[in-house]
Amino acid sequence: MAVLDPVILFFVLGVAAGLMRSELRLPAPVYEFLSMVLLLAIGLKGGAELGRQSLPALLPQVAAVAAMGAIMPLLAFPVLHVVGRLKRADAAAIAAHYGSVSVGTFAVATAYLTYRDIGFEAYMPVFVVILEIPAIIVGVALARGIAMETRWKRMAHEVLLGKSIVLLVGGLLIGWAVGAEGLQPIGFLFFDLFKGVLALFLLEMGLIAAGQLGSLRHHGPFLVAFGLGMPLVGAALGLGLAAAFQMSLGGTVLMATLAASASYIAVPAAFRLIVPEANPALSLTASLGVTFPFNILAGIPFYHHLAARLEGGL
Amino acid sequence: MAVLDPVILFFVLGVAAGLMRSELRLPAPVYEFLSMVLLLAIGLKGGAELGRQSLPALLPQVAAVAAMGAIMPLLAFPVLHVVGRLKRADAAAIAAHYGSVSVGTFAVATAYLTYRDIGFEAYMPVFVVILEIPAIIVGVALARGIAMETRWKRMAHEVLLGKSIVLLVGGLLIGWAVGAEGLQPIGFLFFDLFKGVLALFLLEMGLIAAGQLGSLRHHGPFLVAFGLGMPLVGAALGLGLAAAFQMSLGGTVLMATLAASASYIAVPAAFRLIVPEANPALSLTASLGVTFPFNILAGIPFYHHLAARLEGGL
Amino acid sequence: MAVLDPVILFFVLGVAAGLMRSELRLPAPVYEFLSMVLLLAIGLKGGAELGRQSLPALLPQVAAVAAMGAIMPLLAFPVLHVVGRLKRADAAAIAAHYGSVSVGTFAVATAYLTYRDIGFEAYMPVFVVILEIPAIIVGVALARGIAMETRWKRMAHEVLLGKSIVLLVGGLLIGWAVGAEGLQPIGFLFFDLFKGVLALFLLEMGLIAAGQLGSLRHHGPFLVAFGLGMPLVGAALGLGLAAAFQMSLGGTVLMATLAASASYIAVPAAFRLIVPEANPALSLTASLGVTFPFNILAGIPFYHHLAARLEGGL
Amino acid sequence: MPRQVRKLVTIIAEAALEGMLLEDVEALGAHGYTVTEARGKGSRGVRAGSWEASSNIRVEIVCDDRTADAIIHHVEERYYRNFAMILFISDVDVLRPEKF
Amino acid sequence: MPRQVRKLVTIIAEAALEGMLLEDVEALGAHGYTVTEARGKGSRGVRAGSWEASSNIRVEIVCDDRTADAIIHHVEERYYRNFAMILFISDVDVLRPEKF
Amino acid sequence: MPRQVRKLVTIIAEAALEGMLLEDVEALGAHGYTVTEARGKGSRGVRAGSWEASSNIRVEIVCDDRTADAIIHHVEERYYRNFAMILFISDVDVLRPEKF
Numbered sequence A, B, C: 001m002a003v004l005d006p007v008i009l010f011f012v013l014g015v016a017a018g019l020m021r022s023e024l025r026l027p028a029p030v031y032e033f034l035s036m037v038l039l040l041a042i043g044l045k046g047g048a049e050l051g052r053q054s055l056p057a058l059l060p061q062v063a064a065v066a067a068m069g070a071i072m073p074l075l076a077f078p079v080l081h082v083v084g085r086l087k088r089a090d091a092a093a094i095a096a097h098y099g100s101v102s103v104g105t106f107a108v109a110t111a112y113l114t115y116r117d118i119g120f121e122a123y124m125p126v127f128v129v130i131l132e133i134p135a136i137i138v139g140v141a142l143a144r145g146i147a148m149e150t151r152w153k154r155m156a157h158e159v160l161l162g163k164s165i166v167l168l169v170g171g172l173l174i175g176w177a178v179g180a181e182g183l184q185p186i187g188f189l190f191f192d193l194f195k196g197v198l199a200l201f202l203l204e205m206g207l208i209a210a211g212q213l214g215s216l217r218h219h220g221p222f223l224v225a226f227g228l229g230m231p232l233v234g235a236a237l238g239l240g241l242a243a244a245f246q247m248s249l250g251g252t253v254l255m256a257t258l259a260a261s262a263s264y265i266a267v268p269a270a271f272r273l274i275v276p277e278a279n280p281a282l283s284l285t286a287s288l289g290v291t292f293p294f295n296i297l298a299g300i301p302f303y304h305h306l307a308a309r310l311e312g313g314l
Numbered sequence D, E, F: 001m002p003r004q005v006r007k008l009v010t011i012i013a014e015a016a017l018e019g020m021l022l023e024d025v026e027a028l029g030a031h032g033y034t035v036t037e038a039r040g041k042g043s044r045g046v047r048a049g050s051w052e053a054s055s056n057i058r059v060e061i062v063c064d065d066r067t068a069d070a071i072i073h074h075v076e077e078r079y080y081r082n083f084a085m086i087l088f089i090s091d092v093d094v095l096r097p098e099k100f
């Protein structure tokens, strides 16, 4: 890294301000607004690209990615339940978080690549959408068993019509319908401002992450270890998948990042209502307090390094 | 339409999300912020152009437009009161909504024209301001008679100092004072971002419109018919006026759109306080639940079609 | 001034709307958001420039500016306490406001200069940070004496970790770390939109200032006289300092403006908690109701005039 | 300080009423009021707060019995019929009775 | 108008519950409710309201005794164990008793 | 569950006090608190909430009598003179008395 990425430094500023107990905070409606712009922007960009793809050709990749999202919680659950001695519901919830994705982390990774002029498969946002869902289903099944009287219908509603999916999918569809050129008139807001919006978003994420650090003390070293180790397992899976599909360097980095990242919006919201006995403090501490900062600050460059070596023929 | 206008698709996304009961919503302060930017942008652009006009030459048009705003409620009222059997206050309130204008619809129409590179008289925002007011006065008089002890003073205050008028007029004056070149430094926010801001605004409008659809069931088919028919009457008036003043194709489309659109900000606010016995659910259902979507999705292209035929010599 | 600066006209619009009791207001979260963007933008720009400076060479100026910030309250206090017969705490609080700075006024001054293509020392934001603090310490000491059981620790926390300092210093550090080129990807938000954001910010400042005018009646002509006279004293100090350091024309205008401006964020917040017996209505009326509008509308052009004469050899 | 009983009048109403209602409340003798933003549902349907026309405010007034009665009477007369609103009253202890 | 006593049930709960909770409250017979945004601290730590997962809502329901009991019972059974929340009840006077 | 009576202490104060006030409330034994944003008018004039210096907060604390007395006493001593604020107290029924 010749120069520092300013976007990351906003995250660092947020963490620092949070740890020093500054009164700084982004108003909640503004944070929500920025998230919405990011989600739409990611969707729009991916959708515009989709128009240029043959969709059937993408299907194998989509299926493989969905399978990866379902497998990751299955890997994570025994570690959490047996090694970490977490209650069944808690282990299942955390496992689901790590099988799913963090859109914020994905946004940082795309900014990271753009900053370094590294291209990537522009339809990657499709995978973001795909990855959000299977892990939730697997996680709920792990918590409750399948033969349960779980409110699957409410769950489907919560998951499929949650804010993030609607905006991502909506963006994809609009982008796909109008194409890259058609998006131009709204490009100032969604594309030119993207990094600035991401910077402010990360400032607040830093403040939130700093707030989670406090609860790390209560939950002991196991969560920290898991929050650092699981992304590496995920990244390995992601690298493997990208290699299998002969993706570009940038696409490989993104795939690793997606797999390595842990949800902190869609999954917590769904589990809160479907498996409420799972303690959200545990999963959010791991996901926001450990894994998010790790991926942002160290993970992405590391996955880049790995992807480059992989490409270079190992 | 060779390509779809992305801005409209955001409205469709909002309606779809609303109908599927997604939890998506723009935070209220953000919605208000976006409205303010749109109102100021429209005012600024119109004002900058006013500087280039001879104001006296505009006076006849201004007077004619104001008269149109006063006449439309007089046309609508008997239909609502006699045919629709609505109570006097309700009929008067709805009539006033349709005599006045929807700034959001106007914004979409300007975006529609810009998207197709169709020019228009840049002082049109003046007519937006002019049209806001006469219909309210006529509507209140219809509801109460003129010899009443109506609180005209409070009404004047409500109407003239309401948010939308202040921002439109303020924008006009600032634009007029500094001219197009003087506006350049603030052009990134008010002009370059205009369509992006409009897109997000329409997303929320879609959600709101979807919410109104629920109450359509209660209020029966008459409101739907009125909400579809009255815009056509208005559009005809607008087309006629534009033809009389030999306006350009774009100006004709905008004039038709202005006349066809129904208020959902200034008029409801005024009637709530001056004629509170009018049921706001009725007028908002018609204005937001029927006429706004109709104009956005079908009306504007249709008025364009009509204006083109009119221009082509019929 | 060949043309009017639109940014100032937004302030005038706000004042006018406020005086006419329009219901116009920017939602509080949006106002906070705009302030944050302004503070970060000022910091970032200054920081990017800092990288090009030899920091030791700046030290004498920094020390002189800090001294100026400490001296101004000492000049103001006796006037307020003896001439104005204000209570000790109130006199000390107002004195501190005038020793410190208004970031909003600084932003307008930079916009004023850019609008006229007048260059300035780009590290000026450093002085904004430096000036925020000494006046608070002196003011508290004036109110309480030094040997007090004042909660200095809480004060340090309040002042150093207050929102505005954290954003300014954070921006400075980020700008300094990545340099002007590194900031480019986030430049759309922080630089291109700067004037538009400033315009909306000033709209709300106008509304707030108009609200303060009401309390002017209660507090008599002394506060008005002080609010108009003290900026001139400050400006004289600022001009002198700038001359001593042979600053550019633009730098001289900014230095005068900084010294002439009065805080309305950091100082009120700190005094509220450290010297709560001081009546905030007094200091805010002077600072926001008198000095801010004066500086924006008349002061800055006047300091420009003075600086130009000074440069021209007097 | 000795505590004394006062009335707490809580009014939840559509936001459009804010200006008029607060003017009236003051004119009827209240020494102060507090407003928070609210949304809700009642006989006039859902008021989701997503934009102005669908927002509510929640107004609290601590006052003596006489003022409370005046406010209640006025609201009943003037606003009950045409506006989305509810009003309820309870007793609260205060420390500075002269303030209310 | 004659005043009558009703129950005011106040529930402060994590925002995620909003949809389910309000559905239940209506199903149990309440004629309306009012919601305000809140933040706070309790046995489950600080809920600072800076983003969705850490926000609370404050729900007020004015209703008759029977409905109040039903709501209380339901909340106790269904939500107390797993959700950040508190509930308290008081008496309030209302003017249109048939409304609640 | 058996219901028991507790105190509900409501404080409406200028937002600048938030940090200090909540620290104190906890130190005096409260097990939790709830905060909502507010604006209003009182003896110190209009506090319109349009920016920080003119915003209020509304703090609610459910607690036992002893804690309520401690909070009331402390607020009276420490804040009444210099800050825009009011405080009032009422009785509420709660279900999990050990929680408050």
Ligand SMILES: Nc1ncnc2c1ncn2[C@@H]1O[C@H](COP(=O)(O)O)[C@@H](O)[C@H]1O
Pocket (backbone or CB within 6 Å): D012, D013, D014, D038, D039, D040, D041, D042, D043, D044, D045, D046, D047, D056, D083, D084, D085, D086, E030, E031, E032, E033, E034, E035, E060, E061, E062, E063, E099, E100
């Ligand atoms: N039973 C109730 N309990 C609490 N709040 C209510 C109740 N009924 C109505 N409200 C509130 O008062 C507003 C107006 O009520 P209404 O006039 O019945 O539509 C609603 O939007 C709610 O915020």
Ligand SMILES: Nc1ncnc2c1ncn2[C@@H]1O[C@H](COP(=O)(O)O)[C@@H](O)[C@H]1O
Pocket (backbone or CB within 6 Å): E012, E013, E014, E038, E039, E040, E041, E042, E043, E044, E045, E046, E047, E056, E083, E084, E085, E086, F030, F031, F032, F033, F034, F035, F060, F061, F062, F063, F099, F100
């Ligand atoms: N003693 C209390 N007084 C007022 N509010 C409380 C109290 N305890 C908890 N709360 C509120 O209820 C929410 C959930 O509480 P808990 O389940 O105890 O974490 C908190 O975030 C507070 O907003």
Ligand SMILES: Nc1ncnc2c1ncn2[C@@H]1O[C@H](COP(=O)(O)O)[C@@H](O)[C@H]1O
Pocket (backbone or CB within 6 Å): D030, D031, D032, D033, D034, D035, D060, D061, D062, D063, D099, D100, F012, F013, F014, F038, F039, F040, F041, F042, F043, F044, F045, F046, F047, F056, F083, F084, F085, F086
């Ligand atoms: N009588 C009252 N009823 C309700 N709220 C009040 C009352 N008096 C004051 N307040 C609130 O308390 C804040 C501070 O009051 P004060 O210290 O009297 O200016 C005001 O801004 C209001 O929000």
Ligand code: NA
Pocket (backbone or CB within 6 Å): A072, A097, A098, A099, A100, A101, A234, A258, A259, A260, A261, A262, A263
């Ligand atoms: Na993952």
Ligand code: NA
Pocket (backbone or CB within 6 Å): B072, B097, B098, B099, B100, B101, B102, B234, B258, B259, B260, B261, B262, B263
């Ligand atoms: Na019309």
Ligand code: NA
Pocket (backbone or CB within 6 Å): C072, C097, C098, C099, C100, C101, C234, C258, C259, C260, C261, C262, C263
């Ligand atoms: Na100064």
